[in-house]
Amino acid sequence: MPVSTKEPTADEPTPTQPEAEKAPAPSETEHEDVPAAAPPPDEPAAADGENPPQGPPAPDDESDTGGTGGSKNPAEGEAEAGRRRTLRWTLTTLSAALVLATLLLPNSLAALRPNRFTRIPAEAIVGAAILLSLPRRPRTIAAALAGTTLGALTILNFLDMGFQEYLGRGFNLVLDWSLLDDAQSYMKDSMGEATTLTATIAAVLLAVLLLVATALATVRLGNVLADHKERAAKATLIAGTVWITCSALGLQLAGLPIASDRAVSALTMQARRVQNTLRDEAAFAKEAKEDSFGATPAAQLLPDLRGKDVIFTFIESYGRSAIEDPIMAPGVTSALETNTESLDKAGYKAKSGWLTSATYGGSSWLGHSTFLSGLWIDNQQRYRTVTSGDHLTLTKAFQKTGAWDTVGIMPGIQKGWPEASFYGLDKVYDAFQLGYQGPKFSWSTMPDQYALEAFQRQVHSKKRDKPLMSEIILTSSHQPWAPIPELVDWDDLGDGEIFDPVQKAGKKPQDIITDTTKSREEYGKSIVYSVTSLTQWLERYGTDDTVLVFLGDHQPIARVSGNKASRDVPISIVAKDPKVLDNITTWNWTDGLQPAPDAPVWKMDTFRDRFLTAYGSTPHPTKN
Template sequence: MLVFSRAPRPAQAETDRPDHAEEPPAPAPAPVPASARSRIAARLGRWRGRRGRRGWRDRRPRAALALRWTGTGLAAGLVLGSLLLPNSLAALHPDRFARLPAEAIVGAVLLLALPGRARRAVAAAAGAGLGVLTLLNLLDMGFRDYLGRGFDLVLDWELLDDARAYVADSLGGAAAAGALVAASLLALGVPVLTALAAVRLGEVLAAHPARAHRGTLLAAAVWITCSALGLQTSGLPVASDRATGAVRSQVRRVADTLRDEAAFEKEAKADTFGATPGAELVPDLRGKDVLFTFVESYGRSAVEDPVTAPGVERMLAGNTAALAKAGFRAKSGWLTSATYGGSSWLGHSTFLSGLWVDNQQRYRTVTSGDHLTLTKAFGRTGEWDTVGIMPGVRKRWPEAEFHGLDRVYDASELGYRGPKFSWSTMPDQYALEAFQRLAHGRKRDRPLVAEIILTSSHQPWAPVPELVDWDELGDGRIFGPVEEAGERAADVIADSTRSRRAYGRSVQYSVTSLTQWLERYGTEDTVLVFLGDHQPIARVSGDDAGRDVPVSVVAKDPAVLEKIAGWGWTDGLRPAHDAPVWPMSDFRDRFLTAYGSTPHPSEKN
């Protein structure tokens, strides 16, 4: 007899289901969607990467710690340096950075209050904005050093291309390309770096909240105390809000520019002599050849700076004596230019129009209108031919109509075949001889009014031309050995003292070229008005230099100078230190009035 036995089931199992129930099969795992698999793989990759990095840090903990703190220190230095960065080279000293910026404290409070994703977004945006502000401060430095003013966000972008062209003309195409690449990298890299630095600092604060809160509270207490007590370091308040002030300054500058644009447009439509008939303009100069000549960068510094003055004063005294021997007399004074260090066209248009043209928007406004210029006033009479000698113009120049010039000879039309002298396309002596050949010396039915721009004293003042025999000028190739033997622009630009000396020599060359031309070709009917268009750049003229430039009227006919005897100007080519100083915009009306013009104002529309 067979006996079958079965192992007893657990009691719980017997009560749950009958003996004949079968064990249900295990459920099959649900399929994982492809998108989920990719997310899992990405997370696994990141986890493995983190493990790899941890492994490196575990193997070299001191190096990892040093690297982490170095990165944090650099980030803090970049952010704090950007918050305290001044906007002028003269103020760029280490003590400027020994201050406590309020913006850093406010930023820390804000980042501590935000959750992770929002904190990183705000830190990145604020850091990028700080980078943009840093770039504006750097632009301000450059503009103040060269033009004596800050960068205008509305008007000055087109001047950056002029700066590139100036570098190419002065130092060559390779230097200009290198400068362009460096500027592009700076423009892109600074905001990116400051954004990354701000994000890193935000993460450090979030990783140590207790210490970060205590440190921020302590910094705020120190800032408030220093501000209340007026504590200073090196003459500057310890409690700084430099970045906030810089933003306010930029906003104010933009608002002032926009307001000025509308106001100047109305001002330019009013003209004291705008409706004066041609018969009533400059009657006392009928029959005279009148030459308005601008000497590039010829400023008060050339006459009074200790480095340049001795040579320039000897030159002015010698040329005054040489002109007197030829029968010419001169009177000289000072004009305050509308520009400084560059943007010569602003000075030219201010002098000729009688309007204060100190920015690019004003220049566009006045040159697109019909405001009366000195050269146009002579042309309106129908008694003079008008001509421009523009060796610095190398492309189409639509402003000729505003200047009232019948004929303009630019760099390509003066016949020069010699070498360039850095930015200057040709030596002034050659340009003046070309003026004689093409216009002044030709047989004419009417007298001539000319606007002449002399460029040899344009920065970087290397190499400086030398005078040659006027009869041997030819097509200018005689200047080849002179250019080769001269100083290199790259050597002079980097040295302030060498720049000042070279600047003085260039002014001596330009003014002597002009006075020798007058001795050689001037007549009883020649009237020369020459002046500087602006002071040289701050690296040459000094950080505190004004904007005054010398101006002289030279003539052989005594009646010409008698008409301006009441101006109080100094006899000779060298104006006395205390000679009258007028805004450059005053000259047009004073000149027209002195020589018999009758005011007939045009009305504002």
């Protein structure tokens, strides 16, 4: 319907408003209470559902004025937004740094240097490309899983560092979890229960925190990539191109390749360890059943040692470094020379050589079992396999003949030890059966001098119908080498209480445990103490028929022996009867207690067969 443009006259009502309904003109006093009939020409009418303009806004009770009215300060709002942006980018930067650090972290303390973290990790580039291609939910899940994996890999790298430092090898996912309990027991004996508990709780909390932090960091980075998808995709492509170029050209920065795949290599290494361990378990079980002397009749075992009292003694951590390291060697070599002269005056002669131990820095039982079984026992699974079987050990060969009584002196054993039957020991004296009432010396339950005197008093001095074969473990040279016992008059040893003031006056483990030089110095002193205790016992209580074989079970930890130290340990055979040493003339060992640098070096597992053969044993193999 067309709209009329004719304007009404003053006497006519408008077509749309009857005269009776005409509103009176508002008065001056009513104007503010009556809303306008229509918006001003320059303001649009309110849209449907919106309130028309009402004049100045009402005060905002939630504004920065604290509820007293007034508007929010724009400057303060902008500052708050700036703080939030700074926090977001700080968290993003920290997340990126954490992820890059876990991707590039080495697995040894020697490699923990700044140049390790100046590389481009391939895993970060591939991970970014994958996260950019995923929708939000799958991206979050994938990022969380990747971050948790990085955290677990970092924990394994730290375990590798610890095992390399103490045992000279990496952590084995299959076999080494039980050693963590042994490490805790060692700390408790060395540093006290409170320190051990604190360290254990802290280690567990840090491990959990690391897993959570790497997961959250990776999720955050995934979200940042998604928020800047176009620029992130370009950056990922550029980074990938740079990585490939650096890899192809072999470019280096600070002595290391710029292109890195460290995380993948670490995972591959761990997987290979697991695979090799599982394969080795089956192969070694077959090897342990084969024995070149396993079927030798009793009468054909060790005929040239019949009538002799034979003592096999292991000196804890007595390694080649003790004789060759410039810090430790002067004291140790001087003691070896002095003790050689003293034994010579007492009528004893000695020959010495080198053996390469199956272990390093710890796990002494692996060295003991390797030496005595003639099998290479370099991990816990092999140890369990061989000790659960009937493979002939060197000590068991003496028992098998029926011509010797066999005994073990084990001051380091503080719980049940079922391996005694495997080693062929008729009787074992542990830490609680040697009558010691004195103080502990860190991990060592008693000084070596006391253990040897207890052996003399309870075993060696007793009359018997047969000669004696003894295995003795000396522990005073066990880390942390503080406090160290001192030699006292043998007649004053008593029940060991004489060592109370010695222990109290000695150094504390925490005083030397983090100081490499002090650790080396104290380690050298402990070796001098152990070797001197043993040779003095031999001078004092040995007879014309005593044959002493003593050796180290392994080198000390890398912090003391050095990162590139060998696994060699000294071994000596001492006797009065010249025929005993004549039987090993072909070994070309060095005269005296100190092996020459060029003396023969044999693997430790070869000693059993060499010894049995040298003293007249006839091989009769058993086969799998």
